Structure formats: C-alpha cells, structure tokens
Amino acid sequence: MNMSDQSMASGSAQIKNIVLVGRAGNGKSATGNSLIRQQRFTSVTQATGVTMTCQTFRAVTKSGPIINVIDTPGLFDLITTPAFISKEIVRCLALVEEGLHAVVLVLSARNRITQEEESVVSTLQSLFGSRILDYLIVVFSGGDELEENNQTLKTYLSTSPEFLTRIFTLSGNRKVLFNNKTKDEKKKDKQIEELLAHVAAIGRKNEGRPFTEEMHRQIKEETKKLTDEEKKAEARYRKEAEKEREKKEELRMSFQLKMDEMAMMVERKVVNALDMHEAMMRIMENMATRREQDPKPSCNIM
C-alpha cells in the first residue's frame, strides 16, 4: 500500500456524507442527533417547519467511518416557499465536497403514510434524477411508539401504500426503524450500525462513487472556481488592497448570480412537482366523487 492508498483508506475516503430529507416534522433532525449521538440539530414539536436552513455536523462512529450528517428543511412545509427551499437545496449541495454517500428519506412511523410522501420522492427524483434511488435509504422514526403497540416495522408496513412498496423495490429494500427517544445504548448502537451497513452496501453497489449529478457538479465547479480565483487575486493584488477587495466583491457577485440562476432552475422543478401532485390529487378527488354519485350496480344473479 503506498502513501496515497493509505491516506485514502484512513482519510477522506472514510468520510460518509449522509443527507436527511423528507417532509417537515417527520423526525429528520431527531434522526440526525441519533446518528451523531449528540443533541446538535434542533428537533422539537411545532406546527410548522423547525429546521429552516441546512446544517451539518460530523461524528466519528464506533465502527470507524466519520459521518458528515446534513439536515435539511422539510419539503412541503406550509410556510416555506419553493423559492426558499430551492435556494437552500443549492446551498446544501455546495456544502458537501465530494458528493453524497447516502440520501436518507425520513418517514414517521407515528403517522400514517400519506400521498404527500409520494410527492416528496417525486420531487427528489425530478431534482436529482432517478439515479438518486441507488443512494436511498428509508428511515422510519418513532420506533418507540411501534414498540409500545407491540408492532414491528414489518407489521406496520404490512399495509403500506403501493408507491412505498415500489420505492423499496427500486431502492434495494434499504430501510431502518429508528427510535430517537431511546436511552438504551445498545439500541442506539444497533440502529446506527444498521444504517451504516446500508451505506456500505450503497458504496459497494455504486463502486465507491458518491452521488453527484449535473447540478451538483456545476455548483461544485463554481464554488471551486470562486476559491481558486480568490486565491489568485490575493497573490496578484497583495500590494493593492483596494483592488483586491473590489475583485473579490466582483467574484462573489458573479458567483451569487450563478447560484441564483441554479436556485431558479431548482424552483421551477419544485413548482412543477407541486403542480403535478395537485393535479393528481384533483383527479383522485374527482374519481372518488364520481364513484359516490354513480356507485357500481350490484350484481343480481337470478
């Protein structure tokens, strides 16, 4: 093993970027805290979205890899606009250097799975492309409540909606139940290890390549360009402090412009996904009304 191999094995290759996504209030921040074993992400009961900006915390896991957990604002929260969410998504992706090793969709086992969860998945797919499913892990928070009712994830999911079954099939059936309230250290270890085993399986399946797609690549390129240019400007204008400041300001403005353009593109996609979701809900409502008005004739066998 040469030096670079060694540093690959013990260094950056061991950092796993794990992003938490899902509807507001499903327990993303609480799951983030369980993963890093510290109460760093704000997780509370509140009618509207709690997490408003992306946040990231790192932790060393007992089994070895360093996890870089990225918490995001809830999709489809009532008070956030697609424009706001889009800006945050773009900012979030700029935070992760070498791409995502896992995308964790957080659902809550304390509630029923609704149609809205489906639109979260379709929004993710329209934003990042279907390849995101290769990196998806579904976490169900609220394991404690299932335990209280003597239920397991299997019994809870025995009546899961068709779209969820489809997602499980497409994403390699990677799912974990999380009890974010437990004080039992063994339970805490076990759920983290289960999730890390899925992260490792994703790594093997995708030959160690983290998830980056076109938009992500562009954001990374622009961020790198900005840092490189800033460094060059610093060297060039060391003596001319004022010029340096102006140049930096110019660079920042053009970077911001590019990021805004990208946020607008993301916003268009989010709005499209929302429109599609609403249209689907209308069709379903119409079908239900029609069924009520015109029930199927009963079968009379003479």
Ligand SMILES: Nc1nc2c(ncn2[C@@H]2O[C@H](COP(=O)(O)OP(=O)(O)OP(=O)(O)O)[C@@H](O)[C@H]2O)c(=O)[nH]1
């Ligand atoms: N009983 C129980 N409650 C949980 C669990 N996980 C999360 N919660 C509760 O669910 C509520 C919402 O949790 P958050 O972690 O803030 O949810 P979030 O997805 O980050 O919410 P936003 O930031 O608004 O999108 C809080 O009151 C948590 O205490 C769990 O495993 N068991």
Ligand SMILES: [Mg+2]
């Ligand atoms: Mg949160």
